[in-house]
Amino acid sequence: MTITPRDITRRQLLARVGLTALVAGPFLSACATGGGGSQEAAPSAAAPSAGGASASANNPFNVKADAPLEVVIFKGGYSDEYATQSHEPLYKKAFPGATIKHQGIQTIGQTLTPRFAGGDVPDVVNNSGTDNLDGGALINAGQLLDLTPLFEAPSVDDPSKKVKDVIVPGTIESGLGGDPAKPYTLNYVYTAYGLWYDAKLFEKEGWTPPKTFDEFKTFAEAAKAKNIVPFGYAGKNASYYAYWMILISAAKIGGNKILLDIDNLADNAWNNDAVKQAAAAWAEIGKFMDPAYEGLIHTEVQTQQNQGKIAFYPSGSWLEAEQAKDTPEGFEYAMVPTPSVTAADQMPYEAIRAAAAEGFIVPSKAKNAAGGLEYLRQMLSKQGARDFTEKTKSLTVVIGATEGLTLSPGLTSVAAAQTAAGTNVVTFSSFEGWYKELETELRKQTNALMFGRISAEEFATKMQEAADKTKADSSIVKQTRNV
């Protein structure tokens, strides 16, 4: 007997209709302008329903034990071994039935943007690197999960303590976004920023790091006499290393309020005298640079420092690990705070810019969002943090995770600077992530300032123009911060 349409049962029909829907789905979502059909309710990790298991201290997010987990890690200075060899195994130990799909890439933005547009997103993303995803835009599009449940959950090592109590204060605040502000990003790495130098070279030459810009200039002359460039950065792709220094100096002169005003696009924030003084002070040091540095990339300049051609290099605490392979025998990295600009600076010389960095996000439309949160909780365990520090030579935001670890010379100096700074911490700058247009302009103007094409006055004027333009642009969603 041949099958005619009449023989198809209701069940078969439903199955076929379902199948068609499945086939049509990806096609539609693959099309950039394919209607607004993919706005399904996001699976909420705070109130999971499908898992079945009830929440417990070991599984506070009700993760389904056999649900697959997809992790995307930025494979940059930290590589991705810490994920494949520590964090993912930790997750697997907790949920042996789960399969983990791992991807270590550099172009986070280009690779994941189409997936966000199509609704097929990974469960955890390490959103970092120069081509990262625009966090602000994702938050506004409702694409990120609020991480509050993570910070309120019991910690892995001591269920009587919440996750928020085992991490460095300020970590949660550094990941706030949106309006009203919620923590959407877990910044995992404790990063300190300052001037890096070779302690052995300074010992040999009898130099001490300058504590004021006057001393810095005297030092610059002395270094120049020895044919060593006193300060250098790479203009081709890392001008932001230099603008960090300018912003730090501005905050030291006028307090963190200067940086908050810049983030909040306050009127004339860039025209503040503190910004102008900081820009002028750094431009003076810029005069000692080799003009060729504007055409070099960061690794080239860093290698020159390793070769003893550059005294000070502006960077963060990842530098020592990043250069580990190229650092010659007898080169010993150390970090000091930026010199004071005026005698009336609001913050002491010891103040450093320190921030939780290296963001991790959980997409709200992730298939296993609860698993994503659990992965982050495992990362914040002492084991996860210690493994990370061992593999990357970088500190995490987890308190006391380095107990029993021998730190490298560079990290030891970072820890010392952290202790000396105490509460004198220069805040991070949120506009770097919030307003990319403004950030791009700052990179451009920083090169122009440091390589002598514009004055500090013009620098402030041009940045103020760019900030005013951002403020006036209604298509850019504004954000504010108070801390």
Place this chain on the structure above:
Amino acid sequence: MRRGRLTPGAVRKWGFIVSFLAAPLAIYIVFFVSPNLQALQLALTNSRGISPDFQYVGFENFTRLFGDEVFWAAVRHHGLILLVMPLVTIVIALFFSFLLNLGGGQRNGQLAGVWGSSFYKVVFFFPQVLAVVIVGVLFQAVLNPQKSGILNSVLGWFGVDPVGWLIKPDLALWTIIGVMVWQGVGFYVVLFSAGMAGVPKEIFEAAALDGANRFTLFFKITLPLVWNTVQVGWVYLGIAAFDAFALVQVLSIDRGGPDNATTVLPLEIFRQTFTYYRFGYASAMGVALVFLVLTFAALTMRVTRRERIEY
């Protein structure tokens, strides 16, 4: 065959044609026509590219474009590249291909290229074999601003101070144009050589017998006879002048710098898309770029139209 009736022969004929055309046409429509139409549609929206929600904003993106100084900087740069790059490339390529094919004087009673011309032909073609990004990386080393840069160390032998090829805002774009010419010349040498090989040798011999020197031979005989090929080359190069993305991305300071001195439209489109997430605005730039290229192609075809010489 009567009109209005499908004979088996016609079915076979048209069926054959349609079945062969269907696949390429489908691919063309899906992967070329539809993305272009979508870009046009996106250009009228405020899409950020990461969410399916967006509003139609009419021509707002285009009005914004007219006030965008970076956009105009990019357009000016395309204008300069368009004026300089095709002309220089074609002149050098014509000169080389003339030398390679006819410039060597008479040999065995026939006009031939300079000594070793078959070797040079291969060498000239090398840059064309390399991917643009590889060319960019190569020239990073060549144009390195330090004393140790390849070009600068050569200049150093003559006591010239290191030149910041890509650092000086006045020089950077010219340097990029130079790299584009270096990369393009080889292909056009081969293209023009093929054009010259297509011209019957008797014409050149007759001219040479009449006492034409190499100068006359080139301007009065060769150039008019390969004019069609030159015209094709001009259109290709003109379209290439609206690209330059990879070279600028790899070579320039801070992607399009210093101070916007080297930026080009494809780079700005990339930045608007992947850095600022303004898919709508980036699409508007893309539409503007398409119109610039089409206008150029149409103008060139119109201006360079010339009587074809039959031989």
